[in-house]
Amino acid sequence: MRITIIGSGNVATHLSAAFKNEGHRIMQVYSRNMQNAALLAYHVGAEATDNMDNITGDTDIFIIAVKDDAITAIVPQLIKHNKLIVHTSGAVSLQQVSDLSTHAGVFYPLQTFSKTKELNFLEIPLCIEGINEDITKQLEEIARTVSNSVYRISSAQRKVLHLAAVFACNFPNYLYAVSEKLLADNQMSFDIIKPLIIETADKIRTHSPAKVQTGPAIRNDEQTMQVHTQMLNNEPELQLIYQLLSQGIIKNINKPNGDK
Amino acid sequence: MRITIIGSGNVATHLSAAFKNEGHRIMQVYSRNMQNAALLAYHVGAEATDNMDNITGDTDIFIIAVKDDAITAIVPQLIKHNKLIVHTSGAVSLQQVSDLSTHAGVFYPLQTFSKTKELNFLEIPLCIEGINEDITKQLEEIARTVSNSVYRISSAQRKVLHLAAVFACNFPNYLYAVSEKLLADNQMSFDIIKPLIIETADKIRTHSPAKVQTGPAIRNDEQTMQVHTQMLNNEPELQLIYQLLSQGIIKNINKPNGDK
Numbered sequence: 109m110r111i112t113i114i115g116s117g118n119v120a121t122h123l124s125a126a127f128k129n130e131g132h133r134i135m136q137v138y139s140r141n142m143q144n145a146a147l148l149a150y151h152v153g154a155e156a157t158d159n160m161d162n163i164t165g166d167t168d169i170f171i172i173a174v175k176d177d178a179i180t181a182i183v184p185q186l187i188k189h190n191k192l193i194v195h196t197s198g199a200v201s202l203q204q205v206s207d208l209s210t211h212a213g214v215f216y217p218l219q220t221f222s223k224t225k226e227l228n229f230l231e232i233p234l235c236i237e238g239i240n241e242d243i244t245k246q247l248e249e250i251a252r253t254v255s256n257s258v259y260r261i262s263s264a265q266r267k268v269l270h271l272a273a274v275f276a277c278n279f280p281n282y283l284y285a286v287s288e289k290l291l292a293d294n295q296m297s298f299d300i301i302k303p304l305i306i307e308t309a310d311k312i313r314t315h316s317p318a319k320v321q322t323g324p325a326i327r328n329d330e331q332t333m334q335v336h337t338q339m340l341n342n343e344p345e346l347q348l349i350y351q352l353l354s355q356g357i358i359k360n361i362n363k364p365n366g367d368k
Numbered sequence: 369m370r371i372t373i374i375g376s377g378n379v380a381t382h383l384s385a386a387f388k389n390e391g392h393r394i395m396q397v398y399s400r401n402m403q404n405a406a407l408l409a410y411h412v413g414a415e416a417t418d419n420m421d422n423i424t425g426d427t428d429i430f431i432i433a434v435k436d437d438a439i440t441a442i443v444p445q446l447i448k449h450n451k452l453i454v455h456t457s458g459a460v461s462l463q464q465v466s467d468l469s470t471h472a473g474v475f476y477p478l479q480t481f482s483k484t485k486e487l488n489f490l491e492i493p494l495c496i497e498g499i500n501e502d503i504t505k506q507l508e509e510i511a512r513t514v515s516n517s518v519y520r521i522s523s524a525q526r527k528v529l530h531l532a533a534v535f536a537c538n539f540p541n542y543l544y545a546v547s548e549k550l551l552a553d554n555q556m557s558f559d560i561i562k563p564l565i566i567e568t569a570d571k572i573r574t575h576s577p578a579k580v581q582t583g584p585a586i587r588n589d590e591q592t593m594q595v596h597t598q599m600l601n602n603e604p605e606l607q608l609i610y611q612l613l614s615q616g617i618i619k620n621i622n623k624p625n626g627d628k
Contacts, residue, residue, distance in 0.1 A: 176592070199592050219564055220582050225571060233560050259560055268554040269561070271596050276547035276561050277568045278583030279613045280540035284569075285578040285620065287536035294528040300478060300493050300519055301529070301536050302572060307487070308480055308537040309544075309569030312562060315485070318545040322480050323538030332436070332459050336531050345616060352609050353539045359605070360545065 109250060112163065113137045113154070114182055115173035116144035118221035119196050121151075123173060126229035126254040128152040135167045165189030169250065171215060176200050183208040194247065198235075198270035201263040206239045213238040213247045216266060217255075220277055229254055235261040235269065280309075286346060318360060325357035369510060372396045372423065373414070374442055375433035376404035378481035379456050381411075383433060386489035386514040388412040395427045425449030429510065431475060436460050443468040454507065458495075458530035461523040466499045473498040473507045476526060477515075480537055489514055495521035495529065540569075546606060578620060585617035 109132045113124045116139035124134050134154040139145035142158040149156035157163065163170075163185070169192040172182050179195050186193050187209050194213040195205055206212035216235040219227065234251040236258060238244030244260065251258040261269060284305060288298045311320055324332040333354055340347035369392045373384045376399035384394050394414040399405035402418040409416035417423065423430075423445070429452040432442050439455050446453050447469050454475040455465055466472035474497040479487065494511040496518060498504030504520065511518040521529060544565060548558045571580055584592040593614055600607040 176589075199595070218560060220568055220571070222571070222575070222580055225574070227567070231563050233563060235560075257560070257563070259556075261556070261560075265554050265556055267595075267599070268550055269556060270592075271599055272547035272550040272556075272561060273564055274583050274596065274610070275543045275550065277564050278581070278585065278617070279543050280565070281568055281571075281577050281581055282585075282613055282617050282620070283535045283539050283543075284572055285576075285581065286616070287532035288577055290528055290532040290535065294525050296519075296521070296525055296529060296532075298572075298576070300495075300517070300521075301532060303491050303493060303517070304479055304533055304537050305540070305569050305572055308541055309565050311480070311482070311485060311541075312544055312558075312565055315482070316545075316558070317541050317548060320482055321538070321541055321545065323534050325538065325542075329436075332530075335459070335527075336534065339527070339531055345612065345619070349609075349612050349616065350534070352605065352612060353542055356546070356605060356609065357538070357542050360542070 109133070109169060110135050110167045112167040112170045113148070113152075113173065114163075114170060114186075115139065116141070116148045117173060119217065120171075120173035121148055122219075122221050122227060122229065123171065123196065123217065123254075124148065124152045124154075129229075130253045132253070136163055138163055160185045163189075165191060167191055169194065171196060180204055180208070183212075192243065192246065198266055198273065201267070202237050202239065203263065210239065211243065213243050214263070214266065215247060215251065216261070218269065218273060230256050233257040233259060235259050235266060237261060237263060237266070286349075321357060321360070323357070325354040328358060369393070369429060369513075370395050370427045372398075372427040372430045373408070373412075373433065374398045374423075374430060374446075376401070376408045377433060379477065380431075380433035381408055382479075382481050382487060382489065383431065383456065383477065383514075384408065384412045384414075389489075390513045392513070396423055398423055420445045423449075425451060427451055429454065431456060440464055440468070443472075452503065452506065458526055458533065461527070462497050462499065463523065470499065471503065473503050474521075474523070474526065475507060475511065476521070478529065478533060490516050493517040493519060495519050495526055497521060497523060497526070546609075581617060581620070583617070585614040588618060 111127050111132050112135045113120050134152040136155045137145050137149040138157050145156035170186050172195040176197050176199055192211045193209045194215040198216050202214050214237040217232050219232045234255045236247045236251050238247050371387050371392050372395050373380050394412040396415045397405050397409040398417050405416040430446050432455040436457050436459050452471045453469045454473040458476050462474050476495040477492050479492045494515045496507045496511050498507050
């Protein structure tokens with residue numbers, strides 16, 4: 109396939125590298141910043157531009173990997189080429205693109221990307237949605253060339269998935285940062301707790317998290333929770349987070365389908 | 369070394385198996401429940417008992433791995449043997465044991481154990497504390513036979529470490545459970561989000577979590593946060609958790625040493 113990439117951030121970088129590795133041709137890379145466009149284009153053997161007028165129709169699919177609020181401004185500039193146009197956002201509905209194009213779709217990789225950490229793209233779930241069955245099938249085929257986990261996900265589902273990802277990724281990472289700071293403030297290395305963090309995440313490969321909950325809250329160990337709350341007296345926000353999350357865990361135990 | 373294990377739960381099980389594997393001798397296993405004592409004792413080639421009066425002094429160290437509030441009741445029954453006595457709790461201070469015994473110490477493995485999941489014990493951090501330098505050194509030596517990560521941690525530090533572990537392990541696991549439920553309620557498999565969870569945890573091996581925070585809060589993407597908040601209108605507790613954790617992330621950005 110011939111692929112044109114709009115954007116040069118983390119998603120654009122990982123996605124175009126994965127396509128290139130699987131033998132697709134990256135035709136052009138656009139970025140508002142010519143240096144960023146040139147750097148990515150160089151890596152994937154494409155032409156770089158910082159001017160949307162230079163984007164040609166010599167491609168099979170436009171992949172828009174820019175900030176959410178910039179997507180709808182990009183689409184009108186691509187319609188004239190009559191090619192597939194997909195965005196890669198978890199939060200933008202298909203309709204926001206399909207109102208503008210009859211060749212619209214979504215190609216959403218569910219992963220946290222950093223430019224400095226290598227990833228095996230084949231393991232990244234790709235969430236696909238097309239404006240019609242024909243386009244959905246085309247996108248599925250393309251997706252399967254770079255990933256072993258391809259899912260058909262509607263815009264309504266994707267919205268929930270994006271929210272679930274905030275709970276499953278962004279918030280745990282913040283809590284890791286909290287624990288790192290607690291340790292540093294008491295002359296302990298973050299290293300000491302890393303095996304615990306990794307094992308906790310690893311457990312979900314084979315266990316439902318609701319069924320392997322550990323800690324004072326699930327044991328309803330009120331004495332420990334009280335000690336912990338007192339230790340956070342000087343950090344009222346953390347104290348409140350501690351109480352709310354503990355209450356959430358306790359509430360889950362009491363549900364009819366709860367499993368301790 | 370000759371080791372006597374008081375308790376038959378997850379910590380007792382993993383710890384005695386690790387000692388056995390490294391060539392130590394497990395002498396006796398005590399549990400209030402004879403069946404549990406017998407099962408563990410069988411696995412590690414020890415004698416089982418459900419009666420503390422049957423525990424003999426034919427050992428080098430007593431390892432108490434029972435519920436926190438049962439520890440101080442156990443210690444007086446072991447003092448007469450004049451051997452090392454350690455507990456394995458994150459939350460109980462050394463003093464609670466050392467007030468009772470002059471051979472007291474702590475041997476706290478920082479990990480989340482489940483009986484059904486295998487662990488490489490050598491990678492589990494062991495936190496050591498002794499009532500004097502001589503006992504600390506003995507405990508360090510014993511610890512190093514089963515773990516590559518042995519730390520000297522004071523009772524004051526261990527208290528913080530235990531709190532940090534709640535933030536780094538128990539709370540993230542609860543948030544995984546929340547995301548699993550959000551997905552299930554919308555006909556999506558938890559599988560789709562597992563690679564994201566595992567990658568997020570894996571990242572901390574090489575990156576400080578504060579420096580790799582992603583998501584709407586760190587971008588100060590108010591529109592997305594508002595949409596997410598509205599989606600949780602029927603779950604006021606989750607809504608509050610969403611807001612508090614997002615505020616925590618935003619607050620961290622604004623700190624002088626914050627790094628986006």
